[in-house]
Amino acid sequence: MSFATQAQGPATATRKPVIEVSALTKTYQTQAGPVPVLHGIDFALHEGEFAAVMGPSGSGKSTFMNILGCLDHLTTGRYALAGQDVEALDNDALAGFRNRVIGFVFQGFNLLQRATLEDNVALPLVYAGVDRATRRERAREMLAKVGLGKYAQSRPNQISGGQQQRVAIARALVNEPRLILADEPTGNLDSKTSDEVMDLFCALNDEGISIVLVTHEPDIAQYARRLVRFHDGLLVQDSAVENRRWQGKSAQEVRA
Numbered sequence: 593m594s595f596a597t598q599a600q601g602p603a604t605a606t607r608k609p610v611i612e613v614s615a616l617t618k619t620y621q622t623q624a625g626p627v628p629v630l631h632g633i634d635f636a637l638h639e640g641e642f643a644a645v646m647g648p649s650g651s652g653k654s655t656f657m658n659i660l661g662c663l664d665h666l667t668t669g670r671y672a673l674a675g676q677d678v679e680a681l682d683n684d685a686l687a688g689f690r691n692r693v694i695g696f697v698f699q700g701f702n703l704l705q706r707a708t709l710e711d712n713v714a715l716p717l718v719y720a721g722v723d724r725a726t727r728r729e730r731a732r733e734m735l736a737k738v739g740l741g742k743y744a745q746s747r748p749n750q751i752s753g754g755q756q757q758r759v760a761i762a763r764a765l766v767n768e769p770r771l772i773l774a775d776e777p778t779g780n781l782d783s784k785t786s787d788e789v790m791d792l793f794c795a796l797n798d799e800g801i802s803i804v805l806v807t808h809e810p811d812i813a814q815y816a817r818r819l820v821r822f823h824d825g826l827l828v829q830d831s832a833v834e835n836r837r838w839q840g841k842s843a844q845e846v847r848a
């Protein structure tokens with residue numbers, strides 16, 4: 593597989609925005625009173641971009657990702673996802689829209705232990721109302737794409753952690769999202785397995801899927817093209833990553 597620099601596509605300015613966030617704040621309402629967590633975030637991500645989000649624990653990264661994923665509401669400000677003002681949608685419309693546009697990958701894989709890998713991957717299609725035969729076909733296709741085609745009938749406890757995360761990525765892809773949101777996806781993996789998972793993210797990005805990935809590991813952030821840093825609920829840095837990964841090397845070669 594080639595990861596040539598031409599895969600970066602046209603300049604950002606000519607590409608459509610997938611995420612547009614302006615003056616976003618988030619305050620949690622707790623029994624002890626309001627807890628302000630995000631303070632006036634401006635952020636945009638265009639088609640085909642790959643951003644890594646870093647920052648100390650408690651700086652607001654997961655809160656930001658939950659809002660980007662339409663899993664939680666902002667307090668003030670504006671968020672447009674694929675051109676749609678998400679706060680203008682009611683809950684049902686928002687859920688449907690979110691599931692069409694976004695694939696989620698979490699640190700803990702979040703697979704159903706009793707279901708086969710195929711059924712795990714097909715799950716978002718159940719919610720989308722897709723018929724059983726098509727679900728099966730699409731799930732198998734996605735498992736093959738992440739290199740696990742022959743494990744369709746296995747269960748999560750029969751495969752390794754890295755393989756489980758690849759299943760979770762296959763599940764995230766099954767609705768053909770244009771955006772993947774990944775919160776610490778390599779947090780439970782060793783460095784070699786992390787590299788394999790990052791190779792997969794990079795290949796998906798080469799296909800044009802936009803990615804926002806939270807990590808606390810600088811080595812992992814190296815695979816993104818853009819680095820965003822949070823501190824105490826502020827976005828304090830947003831810069832390009834000088835990435836050796838984009839000179840035709842695999843993640844393993846870059847790390848070596």
Ligand code: ADP
Nearest residue numbers: 620622627629648649650651652653654655656
């Ligand atoms: P990070 O992912 O960078 O570690 P989080 O977004 O999880 O940061 O948390 C940011 C801050 O918001 C922390 O101080 C955390 O305690 C607080 N927080 C997160 N979720 C909630 C919640 N549901 N209710 C109240 N406070 C929360």
Ligand code: MG
Nearest residue numbers: 653654655775
């Ligand atoms: Mg977090």
